[in-house]
Amino acid sequence: MRTATATSGAGPAITRLSITGARLIDPYSGLDRLGDLHVADGRVLAQGAAPAGFQPQRRIDGSGMILAPGLVDLAARLREPGFEYKATLESEMHAAVAGGVTSLVCPPDTDPILDEPGLIEMLKHRARSLALTQLYPLGALTVRLAGEDLTEMAELSEAGCVGFSQAAVPIVDTQVLLRAMQYAATYGFSVWLQPQDPFIGRGGVAHSGAVATRLGLAGIPVLAETVALHTIFELVQSTGCRVHLCRLSSGAGIELLRRAKAAGLPVTGDVAVHHLHLIDVDIGYFDSRCRVDPPFRSQRDREAIRNGLRDGTIDAICSDHTPVAEDAKVLPFGEAEPGTTGLELLLPLTLKWAQEEKIGLVQMLDLVTRAPARIAGIGAEQGSAGGDQPGGLQPGAVADLCLFDPAAPWVVDDHSLLSQGKDTPYQGRELEGRAMLTVVGGRVAFERDRGNPSAAIKQGAARP
Amino acid sequence: MQHLQVGEDGKLRHLLTLEGLSRDMIHRILDNAASFLNVSDRDVKKVPLLRGRSVFNLFFENSTRTRTTFEIAAARLSADIVNLNITTSSASKGESLLDTIDNLAAMAADIFVVRHGQSGASHLIANHVQDGLHVINAGDGRHAHPTQGLLDMYTIRHYKGDFTRLRVAIVGDVLHSRVARSDIHALTTLGVPEVRVVGPLTLLPGGLEQMGVSVYTDMKKGLKDVDVVIMLRLQNERMRGALLPSPQEYFKTYGLTAEKLSAARPDAIVMHPGPMNRGIEIDSAVADGPQSVILKQVTFGIAVRMAVMSMLAAA
Numbered sequence: 001m002r003t004a005t006a007t008s009g010a011g012p013a014i015t016r017l018s019i020t021g022a023r024l025i026d027p028y029s030g031l032d033r034l035g036d037l038h039v040a041d042g043r044v045l046a047q048g049a050a051p052a053g054f055q056p057q058r059r060i061d062g063s064g065m066i067l068a069p070g071l072v073d074l075a076a077r078l079r080e081p082g083f084e085y086k087a088t089l090e091s092e093m094h095a096a097v098a099g100g101v102t103s104l105v106c107p108p109d110t111d112p113i114l115d116e117p118g119l120i121e122m123l124k125h126r127a128r129s130l131a132l133t134q135l136y137p138l139g140a141l142t143v144r145l146a147g148e149d150l151t152e153m154a155e156l157s158e159a160g161c162v163g164f165s166q167a168a169v170p171i172v173d174t175q176v177l178l179r180a181m182q183y184a185a186t187y188g189f190s191v192w193l194q195p196q197d198p199f200i201g202r203g204g205v206a207h208s209g210a211v212a213t214r215l216g217l218a219g220i221p222v223l224a225e226t227v228a229l230h231t232i233f234e235l236v237q238s239t240g241c242r243v244h245l246c247r248l249s250s251g252a253g254i255e256l257l258r259r260a261k262a263a264g265l266p267v268t269g270d271v272a273v274h275h276l277h278l279i280d281v282d283i284g285y286f287d288s289r290c291r292v293d294p295p296f297r298s299q300r301d302r303e304a305i306r307n308g309l310r311d312g313t314i315d316a317i318c319s320d321h322t323p324v325a326e327d328a329k330v331l332p333f334g335e336a337e338p339g340t341t342g343l344e345l346l347l348p349l350t351l352k353w354a355q356e357e358k359i360g361l362v363q364m365l366d367l368v369t370r371a372p373a374r375i376a377g378i379g380a381e382q383g384s385a386g387g388d389q390p391g392g393l394q395p396g397a398v399a400d401l402c403l404f405d406p407a408a409p410w411v412v413d414d415h416s417l418l419s420q421g422k423d424t425p426y427q428g429r430e431l432e433g434r435a436m437l438t439v440v441g442g443r444v445a446f447e448r449d450r451g452n453p454s455a456a457i458k459q460g461a462a463r464p
Numbered sequence: 465m466q467h468l469q470v471g472e473d474g475k476l477r478h479l480l481t482l483e484g485l486s487r488d489m490i491h492r493i494l495d496n497a498a499s500f501l502n503v504s505d506r507d508v509k510k511v512p513l514l515r516g517r518s519v520f521n522l523f524f525e526n527s528t529r530t531r532t533t534f535e536i537a538a539a540r541l542s543a544d545i546v547n548l549n550i551t552t553s554s555a556s557k558g559e560s561l562l563d564t565i566d567n568l569a570a571m572a573a574d575i576f577v578v579r580h581g582q583s584g585a586s587h588l589i590a591n592h593v594q595d596g597l598h599v600i601n602a603g604d605g606r607h608a609h610p611t612q613g614l615l616d617m618y619t620i621r622h623y624k625g626d627f628t629r630l631r632v633a634i635v636g637d638v639l640h641s642r643v644a645r646s647d648i649h650a651l652t653t654l655g656v657p658e659v660r661v662v663g664p665l666t667l668l669p670g671g672l673e674q675m676g677v678s679v680y681t682d683m684k685k686g687l688k689d690v691d692v693v694i695m696l697r698l699q700n701e702r703m704r705g706a707l708l709p710s711p712q713e714y715f716k717t718y719g720l721t722a723e724k725l726s727a728a729r730p731d732a733i734v735m736h737p738g739p740m741n742r743g744i745e746i747d748s749a750v751a752d753g754p755q756s757v758i759l760k761q762v763t764f765g766i767a768v769r770m771a772v773m774s775m776l777a778a779a
Contacts (some may be wrong), residue, residue, distance in 0.1 A: 208669070208670055208671075209670055209671045210670075210671030210672075210674035210675070211671070212669070212671070213669040213670060213671040213672055213674075213675070214483070214645070214671070214674075214675055215583055215584065215607055216583040216604075216605050216606030216607030216608070216642060216645055217583050217584075217605075217606075217607075218606075219669065219670070221670075285468075285584070285587050286583070286584030286587050286588065327560065330560070330562055330588075331560075331561065331582075331588070332561070332580065332582035332583065332584045332585040332588055332604075332605075333582070333583065333584045334582045334583060334584070334605065335582055
């Protein structure tokens, strides 16, 4: 169980604050109105007028801004342990709060792989001592992700895992996959799977289609996704295991999810925020920053993803944050390491999609706050009963908050990003929407100069 | 692409792909090649156009034949030539591609001729090197082999003249063929109204139609009334496996025999980028027959490479 009050290192901790005059948007309650929000002892105390006698230690002017629950990211690789040359827990948690993200789910493909309770405890401990964002690890579904032996799921769950995943390593042996799902279903654990047939897209580096054909790049067909989905849905049907489908990329895959949901299967799905915008054509002439997994697909697939978000087939949007070492991208496309930085782009790119599609802010924010929190079971453990506990901006909820300026223009570059991973197709581009202040567990975890949204941090503050 | 390969002054700076190169530019290269053709017939087979310049042949993937044609072309232009088989040197010591390039650039190279197993490698290098250093793509993965494409166009122009009245069939392993891709871009740019690709579905990647070609799986139909047949090489490792069951069956369906060739126009020419697999993609009777222009392609290839190098050196 998480503690509501995060404690910071030095100085007297501010435990009472008021954010005034902001547009409060709360997907948990459907709230959308101007007002004040008061926080005390790590939780939301009240909306609107402050309770009699409440004396905030700090008053924050929220006028012109939106105050929403902090973002919940279902896929952020923090690279610790094992890949500290790519990024560290500290650098990436700073990037998270700078992006308005207050809860992170991280996949188990670290080194060592997260397949033992001790590793989970160590990671949670490291995260707690940094006191930046809340961290929710996914445990490995099989030992070393090798697809052979099951991990101690019950032990891992007790250590803090919110689900079990194979990251991007598919289980080849379907008997093992069946048993893993049966075993997880025994305890009611959710299994997180990125649907990809281990063979059909083997060796592929880009979406199979006209662009890959023209550039002479080995293709990853949509079939790699749909064949895997057919298998997974059959296994869900048989085992009753709750499955969350990670990083759907194709229109055909989304249509299968739509049908599975209509048939009543206990399945959910997410997409990476980059896939709302980018397609195979954006590879241009071998831009290795567009090397991602799953690959950017066709324009039609992008339309299908957007439609799937609109009609609720897709439950959540994640950053799929995958920082890679700079050298790993300065290679021919097929040899470049897949991945893109995402934590600080999740909010602006989600806003951009909502604006283009004329999606209301309540629905948009739901896809990056309440919906992913439900998938990861975050919040359910806040009270003993679970489920009906207050969330978002409701009084009594843990105060994980994001105050952002939806129109603030900023330039994506090495200086404006805090993440150690700087590679993104948006390098050098201007985006709108920037988190200005992030509160985690009632404590201000991040703040940026209002007048300078391109700055990574507030002037004078120590750069992590 | 235009900005990387062709400068604002309209001069060729690199040759990476034929995609996006203008019709006019392709004809200019072919016209230049024509002027070099007679150099090979002189007593002294040299012109001094590249005297004092250094051409580095960087072959990350082995190909004695292609390397040799560039070497001869550079020698006939009086350039200094350095041959590097990088598969056997720095790459195996863990040096990165661009580190290798920086080191070689520091040795005052003027032209890099690059062969690499990865699509896009030449683009990466061209984007990286300083002004004044020119990159010729001598084959990158499955993507492009522009000098082969140009020598194929030279050959077609030599025998057929007007591109705008031709039917051309490209036969075989299109999936893995950089030659096919370069030929398709050049043929469509030069105004060939009908470009066909012919092969089994395992060797035809999706989306080919969007490159402006029509797709055939039936060899006879694919060759019907064509003016030019371009046969592609089938790599050894692809003759048996999940793409094709056996070289014998491949030959039976797609190997070019006199009988299959009879579907084409009687004056059709037969081309092949070499090296040929006789009895697999092409029957000896056709390879050595009156319609074959395969050896002329090799001769034209030297002239085309001389043309490209001299144009780059003048940029």
